[in-house]
Amino acid sequence: MNEKYQKIIDAAIKVFAKKGFFHAKVADVAKQADVADGTIYLYFKNKDDLLISIFENSMDNFLSQAKKTIDTKESIKDKLKAFLTLHLTLLEKNQKLATVLQLELRSSHKFMTEYKAEKFFQYLRLIEELIIEGQQQGLFKPNLNPHIVTRAIFGAVDELALEWVLMKKKSFVLEEAAEQLFQMLFEGIRL
Amino acid sequence: MNEKYQKIIDAAIKVFAKKGFFHAKVADVAKQADVADGTIYLYFKNKDDLLISIFENSMDNFLSQAKKTIDTKESIKDKLKAFLTLHLTLLEKNQKLATVLQLELRSSHKFMTEYKAEKFFQYLRLIEELIIEGQQQGLFKPNLNPHIVTRAIFGAVDELALEWVLMKKKSFVLEEAAEQLFQMLFEGIRL
Numbered sequence: 001m002n003e004k005y006q007k008i009i010d011a012a013i014k015v016f017a018k019k020g021f022f023h024a025k026v027a028d029v030a031k032q033a034d035v036a037d038g039t040i041y042l043y044f045k046n047k048d049d050l051l052i053s054i055f056e057n058s059m060d061n062f063l064s065q066a067k068k069t070i071d072t073k074e075s076i077k078d079k080l081k082a083f084l085t086l087h088l089t090l091l092e093k094n095q096k097l098a099t100v101l102q103l104e105l106r107s108s109h110k111f112m113t114e115y116k117a118e119k120f121f122q123y124l125r126l127i128e129e130l131i132i133e134g135q136q137q138g139l140f141k142p143n144l145n146p147h148i149v150t151r152a153i154f155g156a157v158d159e160l161a162l163e164w165v166l167m168k169k170k171s172f173v174l175e176e177a178a179e180q181l182f183q184m185l186f187e188g189i190r191l
Numbered sequence: 192m193n194e195k196y197q198k199i200i201d202a203a204i205k206v207f208a209k210k211g212f213f214h215a216k217v218a219d220v221a222k223q224a225d226v227a228d229g230t231i232y233l234y235f236k237n238k239d240d241l242l243i244s245i246f247e248n249s250m251d252n253f254l255s256q257a258k259k260t261i262d263t264k265e266s267i268k269d270k271l272k273a274f275l276t277l278h279l280t281l282l283e284k285n286q287k288l289a290t291v292l293q294l295e296l297r298s299s300h301k302f303m304t305e306y307k308a309e310k311f312f313q314y315l316r317l318i319e320e321l322i323i324e325g326q327q328q329g330l331f332k333p334n335l336n337p338h339i340v341t342r343a344i345f346g347a348v349d350e351l352a353l354e355w356v357l358m359k360k361k362s363f364v365l366e367e368a369a370e371q372l373f374q375m376l377f378e379g380i381r382l
Contacts, residue, residue, distance in 0.1 A: 022300060107300045109213060113357070141374075148363065148371045151354055152347035159346020160339065166304070172339065180339045183332075188379025 005043050008033045009057050012050045017096035021051055021104040048110060054100055055111075059119035062090060066126060076134040081182045083126065084157060088174035088181075091161050102158075102165040124150050131189070140189045153185055196234050199224045200248050203241045208287035212242055212295040239301060245291055246302075250310035253281060257317060267325040272373045274317065275348060279365035279372075282352050293349075293356040315341050322380070331380045344376055 011033035015024045026047050030037045044050045069086055073079045091098040105111055128150040134140035160177045164170065202224035206215045217238050221228045235241045260277055264270045282289040296302055319341040325331035351368045355361060 020300060103300075103303060107298055107303065109211060109294075109298045112294060112298065141378075144375060145363070145367075145371055148351065148368050149375060151350050152372055152375060155346040155348070155350020155353075156343035157346070159342050159349065162346075163342055172336070176336075177339050180336055181343055184335060184340060184343060184376075184379040186379075187332075188375040188377070 004035065004039070008035065008040055008043060008050075009054055013054055013096050013100050016051065016054070016104050017099040021047070021100075021107065026050070048108070051100075051105060051108060052111065052115060054097070055105055055117070056119055058097055058101060059123065062087070063119065063122055063126070065090075066123075070126070070130075076130055076137065076139055077186060080127075080130050080134075080186065083130070084153075084182050084185075085175065085178040087157055088161060088178040091164070092174040095165075098161065098165050102162045106162075124154060127153055134189070139191060141191050144189060149189055156181055156185065195226065195230070199226065199231055199234060199241075200245055204245055204287050204291050207242065207245070207295050208290040212238070212291075212298065217241070239299070242291075242296060242299060243302065243306060245288070246296055246308070247310055249288055249292060250314065253278070254310065254313055254317070256281075257314075261317070261321075267321055267328065267330055268377060271318075271321050271325075271377065274321070275344075275373050275376075276366065276369040278348055279352060279369040282355075283365040286356075289352065289356050293353045297353075315345060318344055325380070330382060332382050335380060340380055347372055347376065 008029065012029045015028045015032050018024075019028065024047070026040055027037050029050065030040050033040075040050075044053060066083055066086055069082045070079045073082050091101070111117075128146050131140060131144075131146040131149050135142050135144075135146065160181065161174065164172070164174055164177070199220065203220045206219045206223050209215075210219065215238070217231055218228050220241065221231050224231075231241075235244060257274055257277055260273045261270045264273050282292070302308075319337050322331060322335075322337040322340050326333050326335075326337065351372065352365070355363070355365055355368070
């Protein structure tokens with residue numbers, strides 16, 4: 001990942017968040033990144049590839065931070081809490097990226113149906129492993145299906161993030177949502 | 192709502208689920224409904240209006256069934272469980288409708304950002320009223336923000352529905368998911 005690649009990704013996040021993915025043009029991204037149009041095509045196949053790359057890039061960042069954070073915590077409880085808090089606070093700190101991930105990416109039919117989002121499954125596996133470990137430690141209800149629990153947790157986090165992105169006047173901060181969400185989900189799954 | 196209106200709605204659900212909203216044409220819907228193209232425009236402004244009408248129509252059906260179901264149950268616990276189960280089992284029974292609601296509707300940038308989905312807010316209010324009532328009865332944790340709880344519940348239900356729609360081989364039935372989800376969410380919010 002060199003500097004120019006990152007510069008283009010950052011420019012694309014700004015442009016897609018502002019204009020919407022559908023209306024944005026590769027030329028807009030080039031202008032924002034202050035590079036020639038042709039330079040974009042040295043790194044990315046097309047506009048769709050730029051969108052997918054934003055997703056992969058941000059997931060790489062998130063996953064490496066999440067793994068580090070999880071490793072610094074002792075208990076499953078603290079690991080799970082740190083994970084949820086990290087997810088929501090990162091979005092809060094990067095509102096333009098949040099808009100692209102929560103709204104523009106989801107509007108892409110191609111992304112939702114054709115693209116195999118391996119990094120999304122890595123995200124889910126991080127949660128699922130914590131759930132399974134918690135069950136093995138006798139901490140979580142053994143009858144709960146870890147897969148369903150994982151999806152429910154992701155769905156809850158993701159919906160709050162989406163609502164927050166769509167809200168013109170922010171009626172809650174995501175850090176508060178993370179705290180409430182964690183309390184509710186943890187109490188729900190613990191034995 | 193007359194018979195022809197309903198016939199066109201049903202045809203649009205089939206066509207949008209099969210071809211995808213973006214690629215489907217109003218003429219395809221007319222053919223499927225066995226009416227002239229012009230007839231569609233007597234009832235609907237355009238293709239977007241058809242999609243929105245599918246949403247409103249299915250929400251009307253769901254909301255009236257949900258209210259009836261909630262009224263037949265005594266306790267908040269049973270009301271909440273019946274609500275979640277109804278949501279997921281209705282989608283399971285109407286797989287084409289589920290595809291349109293979970294996938295095609297969400298791909299519509301217009302729907303997500305411009306359309307004021309009043310009926311969706313009615314859906315959320317049904318849950319939120321149960322949460323508030325449960326808190327007033329001393330059944331649910333008083334410190335949880337009913338708004339955040341409501342969104343978290345919707346997000347969890349919705350994510351499981353989306354995953355189920357996207358799954359080629361269904362690895363779980365939605366009724367099982369509803370059972371697990373209810374157990375986890377109820378235990379999470381109760382005092």
